[in-house]
């Protein structure tokens with residue numbers, strides 16, 4: 123079974139973010155990057171499926187030169203080869219549709235049974251690239267996937283619904299799945315894996331190689347302004363018996379403040 | 383639990399990706415290439431492929447590097463002659479320089495800069511950036527670089543070092559393997575070079591076991607607390623340098639501050655506090671916060687924004703505290719070997735030079751096929767004969783003089799600089815933690831009663847720790863090993879008032895209520911910024927800092 127994993131490199135969680143001078147995105151200097159969390163789980167799922175069913179894991183990433191670091195990490199963990207969409211022409215591809223167009227074009231000549239993406243990236247959080255890729259490649263897709271069980275020419279997947287409900291669906295393969303964080307336990311890259319990764323192929327693909335021009339990569343949607351949450355202070359007294367007040371407090375912390 | 387471990391065979395293993403080892407790795411590749419070129423021409427046998435590996439505990443190369451830093455380029459020039467054009471990340475050449483002696487409100491400029499503090503021709507750099515760059519150079523030259531792999535144990539065969547075991551990954555907080563458990567690997571090598579920086583955890587094991595410090599004085603240390611500030615304007619030009627002595631440190635505390643101008647309107651500011659102070663309630667983080675309230679600094683930082691925080695210790699004992707640097711199969715370089723020049727507060731140039739000299743010795747050993755001290759021991763002599771040796775020798779009495787208090791220090795230091803380090807006799811020295819005095823019965827003084835945190839200029843420890851972007855997986859055993867917790871709750875509370883709560887710049891140690899009127903020591907290890915202060919300054923020497931799971935720790939950028 124051949125599996126393609128789409129992965130994106132994003133600013134490391136807990137980074138100290140500053141807004142860039144154009145006010146439209148963060149200042150990308152002096153921050154560290156990592157594989158987007160859900161993508162890491164998608165990669166892990168692909169590696170586990172490969173261990174069970176054989177085949178090849180191919181990672182695809184669109185991003186600047188630094189994205190190579192995450193690609194190498196994927197190869198060190200056991201992916202077989204990689205495609206790096208690396209071209210200044212891609213810089214304008216900042217919305218999901220443009221990114222998806224590039225990925226779909228790059229996958230046109232690949233043979234795969236599954237394409238896995240993370241549910242959503244930790245930076246923009248659009249949760250759409252995977253679905254648009256599926257549309258463009260004419261594949262069935264399932265989102266928020268918690269479990270993957272390949273059968274002969276189909277795949278059964280468990281999807282997470284609201285409030286503790288799940289759903290099992292069967293899709294014909296090839297199919298595209300967007301993977302939820304936490305569905306498996308991530309492995310560590312080993313020293314031998316890192317050594318072996320040095321010999322694996324990272325194919326750099328430019329827009330022209332896959333027949334795209336800057337017109338094809340124009341975003342339909344642009345970010346107008348990026349800003350840090352504006353702090354406002356609000357004090358509220360919760361009345362009532364201690365136990366009731368505590369329950370109310372928990373509710374507020376969970377649903378209003380969203381901190382627990 | 384018996385664990386099956388893999389073995390990875392290397393020829394040269396460099397532990398710690400700091401300037402010392404990266405210079406060593408890079409220089410090795412050049413020397414080997416040059417040797418092979420020569421043997422091709424002369425028809426002699428070239429060296430077989432030499433596998434070189436660097437292991438580093440941080441998640442990325444440079445992420446655990448924190449320094450001033452003003453770089454004396456002498457050895458970088460030798461390693462990479464055209465470093466400016468090769469893209470070395472330099473902030474700026476040192477420009478205007480000032481040294482002040484501070485009192486609480488005032489400042490006295492030193493009319494002439496003492497020679498050790500003169501920085502003309504040097505560069506303001508971020509060590510973290512410089513290290514990252516050196517790491518890329520090494521990798522391009524074929525050195526294997528492995529971040530996220532701390533060395534946790536030395537491997538010996540008949541007393542000779544044969545490599546290092548890396549840390550296990552995926553152990554839960556009770557010490558049991560998790561489903562993704564990944565055992566550490568035995569990396570074997572003909573030569574292992576420890577360049578772990580200050581108070582190296584493997585160097586500590588090795589030096590104790592082989593008694594490599596038998597002929598030297600105990601090492602003494604300072605800890606540097608540092609912040610980066612982003613300013614709204616260009617008030618402090620890149621390359622500007624200020625050093626201060628005096629306030630807020632008391633006369634029994636060694637240390638001083640630095641303020642360096644970086645690019646992009648960033649001010650790099652910090653305070654070094656000698657880890658041989660007397661008052662057990664001294665808190666280096668708090669001293670630094672106080673320092674910022676001095677009119678000189680308050681005005682300088684006004685309107686700016688804190689963007690980074692961090693702390694790291696440095697060895698300042700110098701010449702007489704250096705251990706034996708080599709033994710069979712192993713060498714120690716950089717801060718791990720105490721090669722920092724405390725008088726100039728500089729160790730990057732000596733670390734790089736030591737790395738290069740170590741590389742020369744390793745090539746000789748590879749040619750001879752002899753990795754015992756007979757061959758490696760040449761490094762001890764080479765180092766002492768190099769500029770590193772003469773610099774350290776000149777400054778040999780610097781900290782020793784301060785050991786007796788600041789006034790004595792300033793006077794003897796003056797004499798010492800004038801006479802090239804010659805004092806009537808070698809001054810004795812004792813380990814820093816032995817200077818800490820015990821509390822008198824019922825002693826309660828709050829040194830920091832006047833210190834307020836306004837979240838603009840001054841910050842409490844936890845806020846500052848946030849700005850160090852430190853991360854450890856919580857589900858692992860604490861990497862601060864306390865040999866006997868009973869000493870903490872009983873003896874230490876009485877004798878020293880649990881100074882770990884004060885000297886740790888990251889709020890790792892906390893005495894908390896244990897019920898029934900008792901207290902216990904809580905270790906918030908996930909805050910640890912790997913500064914090594916606790917391992918150094920704990921008065922009972924019962925704290926052992928060992929590396930946590932690979933990748934854990936601060937994520938310093940631009941520090």
Ligand SMILES: Cc1cc2nc3c(=O)[nH]c(=O)nc-3n(C[C@H](O)[C@H](O)[C@H](O)COP(=O)(O)OP(=O)(O)OC[C@H]3O[C@@H](n4cnc5c(N)ncnc54)[C@H](O)[C@@H]3O)c2cc1C
Nearest residue numbers: 398400401402439449450451452533579606716717729730
């Ligand atoms: C606050 C401060 C200010 C300073 N200012 C200056 C200055 O202005 N100019 C100057 O020249 N010098 C300055 N120094 C000194 C200088 O930073 C050091 O001398 C220099 O960094 C030493 O280099 P090193 O390679 O020996 O060690 P380090 O730079 O400390 O590197 C050691 C590396 O080894 C890693 N490591 C440690 N243990 C292990 C292990 N067991 N396994 C794997 N990896 C490990 C560490 O994570 C680290 O990355 C300053 C130091 C401090 C702390």
Ligand code: SF4
Nearest residue numbers: 886910911913914916
């Ligand atoms: S626990 Fe020790 S090494 Fe860690 S930050 Fe505190 S003093 Fe430094």
